[in-house]
Structure formats: C-alpha cells, structure tokens
Amino acid sequence: xxxxxxxxxxxxxxxxxxxxxxxxxxxxxxxxxxxxxxxxxxxxxxxxxxxxxxxxxxxxxxxxxxxxxxxxxxxxxxxxxxxxxxxxxxxxxxxxxxxxxxxxxxxxxxxxxxxxxxxxxxxxxxxxxxxxxxxxxxxxxxxxxxxxxxxxxxxxxxxxxxxxxxxxxxxxxxxxxxxxxxxxxxxxxxxxxxxxxxxxxxxxxxxxxxxxxxxxxxxxxxxxxxxxxxxxxxxxxxxxxxxxxxxxxxxxxxxxxxxxxxxxxxxxxxxxxxxxxxxxxxxxxxxxxxxxxxxxxxxxxxxxxxxxxxxxxxxxxxxxxxxxxxxxxxxxxxxxxxxxxxxxxxxxxxxxxxxxxxxxxxxxxxxxxxxxxxxxxxxxxxxxxxxxxxxxxxxxxxxxxxxxxxxxxxxxxxxxxxxxxxxxxxxxxxxxxxxxxxxxxxxxxxxxxxxxxxxxxxxxxxxxxxxxxxxxxxxxxxxxxxxxxxxxxxxx
Numbered sequence: 001x002x003x004x005x006x007x008x009x010x011x012x013x014x015x016x017x018x019x020x021x022x023x024x025x026x027x028x029x030x031x032x033x034x035x036x037x038x039x040x041x042x043x044x045x046x047x048x049x050x051x052x053x054x055x056x057x058x059x060x061x062x063x064x065x066x067x068x069x070x071x072x073x074x075x076x077x078x079x080x081x082x083x084x085x086x087x088x089x090x091x092x093x094x095x096x097x098x099x100x101x102x103x104x105x106x107x108x109x110x111x112x113x114x115x116x117x118x119x120x121x122x123x124x125x126x127x128x129x130x131x132x133x134x135x136x137x138x139x140x141x142x143x144x145x146x147x148x149x150x151x152x153x154x155x156x157x158x159x160x161x162x163x164x165x166x167x168x169x170x171x172x173x174x175x176x177x178x179x180x181x182x183x184x185x186x187x188x189x190x191x192x193x194x195x196x197x198x199x200x201x202x203x204x205x206x207x208x209x210x211x212x213x214x215x216x217x218x219x220x221x222x223x224x225x226x227x228x229x230x231x232x233x234x235x236x237x238x239x240x241x242x243x244x245x246x247x248x249x250x251x252x253x254x255x256x257x258x259x260x261x262x263x264x265x266x267x268x269x270x271x272x273x274x275x276x277x278x279x280x281x282x283x284x285x286x287x288x289x290x291x292x293x294x295x296x297x298x299x300x301x302x303x304x305x306x307x308x309x310x311x312x313x314x315x316x317x318x319x320x321x322x323x324x325x326x327x328x329x330x331x332x333x334x335x336x337x338x339x340x341x342x343x344x345x346x347x348x349x350x351x352x353x354x355x356x357x358x359x360x361x362x363x364x365x366x367x368x369x370x371x372x373x374x375x376x377x378x379x380x381x382x383x384x385x386x387x388x389x390x391x392x393x394x395x396x397x398x399x400x401x402x403x404x405x406x407x408x409x410x411x412x413x414x415x416x417x418x419x420x421x422x423x424x425x426x427x428x429x430x431x432x433x434x435x436x437x438x439x440x441x442x443x444x445x446x447x448x449x450x451x452x453x454x455x456x457x458x459x460x461x462x463x464x465x466x467x468x469x470x471x472x473x474x475x476x477x478x479x480x481x482x483x484x485x486x487x488x489x490x491x492x
Contacts, residue, residue, distance in 0.1 A: 005111070007033045009338055010125050010141045012117040012282065013148030014098075015042025016324045017315035019105070020331030021146055026109040028339040033139055034110055035117035035127050040098040043150055043169075044324035047093075051173035052193060054089045056365045059200030063367060064431070067405035082178060082201055089173075096174070113137060119145070119283030123310055126283075143342045146334055147295055147303075147313040149282055151275035151322065156185075156243070164248035164255050167270040169194075178203050179267035183257050185243060186272030187214040189364045192226055194272055196366045199233050206236045206266070208243065208259060210273075215364070219376050219413055219427045221391075226366055226429075233367065277317060287311065294319030299353035301334045312338065321360050330354065358424070361441045363434040368410065371437035374425030374444050377415050386418040392469035394430060400461045405431060412436075414450070414470050422447045432463055439467070 009025050011018045014036030025032040039046050062080055065071045094100065102112045115127040115137070123145060127137040153168035155161065166185075167175075172194055178201045184194050187209030199205045207230065213223035214230075214237070227237060238260065245258040246269065255269045280292035287306055289295070295313035296304040297320075303311040312334050315327025337352045347353075361373035380387050394410035395401040401408045410430025417424050426440035443453060453471045458464035 005033070005137060006140045006142065007031045007111065008142050008342060009033070009144045009146065010035065010117075010139050011146045011148060012119075012125060013042070013146075013150055013278075013317070014038075014040040014112075015148055015150045015315070015327060016044050017327030017331040018042070018146070018148035019101070020328045021148065021314065021335045022105060022110045022331075023108055024332050024335030025338065026105075028335065030143070030339060030342060032110050033113060034105060035113045035115060035125060035139070037114070037116040039096065040101045040105065040112065040114075041094075044327075045093065046096055047170040047173050049324050051089050051093050052169070052197065053365060054092045055085060055173065055197045055201070056193065058085050058088075059196065060365070060367065063200075064405055067407055069406065080201065085201070086176060093174070113139070118281065119286055121286050122308070141310070144310050144312055144338045146338075147279070147282065147311070147317050148315055148327070148331070149278040149317050151277055151316045153271055154274040154276055155271060156273055158243050158246060160246040160248075161243065161269075164246045164269060166246075166255075167268050169272070171268075172197065172270055180204065181254075181266040182206070182268050182270055183208065183255070183264065183266040184270045184272060186274070187211060187216075187239075188272065188274075189215065189362070191272035192230065192366050193364060194270055195230055195235050196233070198270075199230075199235050200367075204234065206264060207238070208241045209237065209239045210242050212240055214239075215370070217376070218370065218372065221411060221413070222370055222372075222427060222429055225368065225411060226364075226370060229367055275316075275322065277319070279317060299349075299355075300337050300347060301330060301354060309341075320354070320356060323360065323362060326356055326360065329356065355445070359441060359444045361437050363437065365434070368430045369432065369434045370427070370429050371434045372425065372427040373437050373441045374423065375415055376425055376427070377413070380415050380417075380424045385424060387424070388416050388418045390414045390416065390470050392466065394466055394469075396469055398465055398469065401463070401466075403461065404463065410466065412466055412470055414440075416450055420447070421449045421451060423450065428466070430463075430466075433466075436464065436466065439464070 008030040009032045011022050012035045014034050022032050022034045058080055065075055105112050113127045115129040117125045117127050120126045123141040125139045129135055182198045182203045183206045184191050185208045192214055195205050195207050214227050215222055241259050243257055243259050247256045254265045254267055256263055256265050257269060277294055284291045295317050297313050297318045301312050301314055302309045303313055314330035314334050316322045333354055358374055364370040377387060377389055391413045395408055412428045415425035423444045428436045458467055
C-alpha cells in the first residue's frame, strides 16, 4: 500500500543538521517533511558529541579538583561515581527516546516520518516504514529535497573483527559498564577522546595508531602534547601499528587481538577507524549521481550535476566537514536559501552562501583540550600563502595562570597571512582552552588584522589573557609588500 503526500521541502535525515533545516523551514512558512529511520536528533545527540562530552566532563572536573590545593585534600580518597556519571549521560540522551523531539517538530508544523527515505527520481522520496509495517509513503517536494543522511562507523576488513562484535561510538557512549581492559583502534579525534573516557573511568587502555603520530591533521606540536598526556594517564600507545587478526571464541568472553606479531587480551575492542557516508542506498543512481560517497555541492549547498537545482545536501553528507556545529550551520543556511528561491529570488553567487572554507573550528576534549580553527601552518603554505607564525608556551610570563590549577601547562600558535596580516589559523592546547577558539574564529571570518587584536583587551585574571603573548610581538608588524610576500613564498 502506498500513500502519496506533497510538501514544499523534504529533508532526508534527522540529525542535528536535518532538524535545524526543518525547524527553520517551518518557521519560514514552508510545509516540510522529515524522514528518519532511527532517532530524530541523530548521531551527535544520542551516540556522539553530547554523550561523549557528558562522560568526559566529570573526568575533567575531577582531575581539576585534584590539581587545586584545598580541594585536592578534601577528595584525596574519592573516586568518580560511575553510576552517577552514566545516569547524567542517560538524561542528556533522553534515554534513547526521540518522542519529545518528534513531538516538538510536529508542534512546529513539520511532518515526521519514521522510516527509511530513498530518492526515486526528481523531487520524489519513497519512505519504507519499520519492519512489520507493509505501507510505504511516496513524498513529493514542490521546491527541494535536502539530504542529511550522515555517516556510520567503518569496520575494517580484518580477519575475525566483525565476528568479535567490536564496539563503535554507539557502544562507548551508551555503555552501562566500564570494560576493565580496552583496546582502542584509531589515533584521530574520536580515538583519543575514547581513550580519555575509558582510562578516566578506570579502564586499562591500549591505543593502536596506524600512522606515525596521533592527530595527524593538527600542528606537529599537538601530537606529542596529547601523547604525553595520555601516557601520563596510563594509556599504552602503539604507533605505526595495525591489527592483523581478532578472535572472540565466547560470546561474553575476552577479545584476543594480534598486531606487530604480538597478541593481547582485552575485554572490549573499540573502533575509531573512520566513518562511511550514508549515501550508498538512498537512490542517488536514479538521478545519475554516484552512490556511496560524498554528495558534491556548491556554496549554495546544491548538489552538483542535478538539473533544476532542487537537490541539496548538508553537513557530513557533503564531506565539507564532519562536525555537528557545521551541520547545524548548513541546516539553517540551506533553509534560508530554499525559502528565498521558493519566493522567486535568484541568488547571487555570494548571497546566502556557505562560508565555512578556511574557518572550521574543532575541539578535541582530551586532557589537555585541543582546539583549532582554520589552517595549520603546513596547509597554509601548501595552499600558497606567505606565512608567519607566532607561538607561546604557558604560563610563561603569565604566572597568574597558576591560580587556576597546579601544573598549568599550555601551548598556542597563530598562523598569519604575511601579506594581509590576518589570521589563517590558530591552535590552542591546554586546560579549558576550548573556550578560546571562538575569538580566533571571529578574527578569521571577519579578517581582523593582527595589529588590531592587541586592542581586544582580555579581563584579568582570565585564561583569555593567553592572547597577550600571541599578539604582543605581532602588533607592530606591518603587512608585507607584494614583493616581500613573493619572496617569503619562495623562501618557504
């Protein structure tokens, strides 16, 4: 049985980006349908950012308390109450129920379809409902279809791995017991955060990294700072290492993992080895587009190669950034773009265009935190910019930073366009340093000259004063002339 329905816009995928688009479209007066086959709210809310940071926050606070005299003595024999940590996590993820979120969207005027959405030609989406329900809805969009289908964990083709039932992000973030011994596979942001969570909650953690460093996309100094911190917390790190075999003879028994001709036994094996884009079964081939990869879009988030400019994609689905805050940004922006075009406006190239290139901000919630925005030095040079940099170690001359905690240690770096004297990127590593990255993001997006940043005076005594050491010596430097810029590029 098929039921047909018409809407102005159909959004396929109910993660943070899809939900943001639906809410904005409904507020702008368009009829909108949301199609989601799992939980409305998506990976970030239930199995990603929100639960992982809820698990990390008690560890961070507990470690801070142990580094503050007067508090440290009061909790000297204390341990984290893991059951209370899990209870808070459960509340944040609404006990894995999307009832309230779905109801909220319906109250806002959106139609919510719990089923699997698949393109079926121009402006048409077929929705297959849950197992046991034989009905199928055929939805038609008058103006646009938006793809926000997100990603899923990658399970490498390693003998015995799939049969060993490895944990992914969904298992770590919703675990009800902490495995005594854990093997984490992957040295990117997810891998190092998982290692931080597990060791902080009492697990003996081994971390396998395929490459020669942790966090290969960060500045080189970050690699060693995070590695040192993890090792100090008891994590064993193996670099340039890959699994060769895995076995789990008993369903509830230990896992045996083989790498570098050695074998270890752990209670759980956790994968943080990349993600697959969920576009391999959504009907892209009915439009002549390749399936299984990113959907290429222009800066209006319109799918490239689709006539009529009715198909849009956002967030993880586009490959522009696998970050929930960028998905949310895309969702709100795409709604404004669709509403403008539905009203008959022809948008100029730069009107309502996505401006995320070169200004993406990200935080890794390890101990210490890592936050960065924009380009690293190597990337900036690789793109042809004439670059100068400014780095600082902390406390340095800012001795008052010791009041925040004993053993305060941090590092930061600015990557500066030598021709325009504006920021291309910034990286911060230190306690609570995630709160510093937005100032750098604003400076990059607004193209604020570094010579002006010295006048953005941070109040004393705050961690924001770490900017003082970064901009003080740059403030009197004028931008390079064209000839000086060209010479700087050659010498780089």
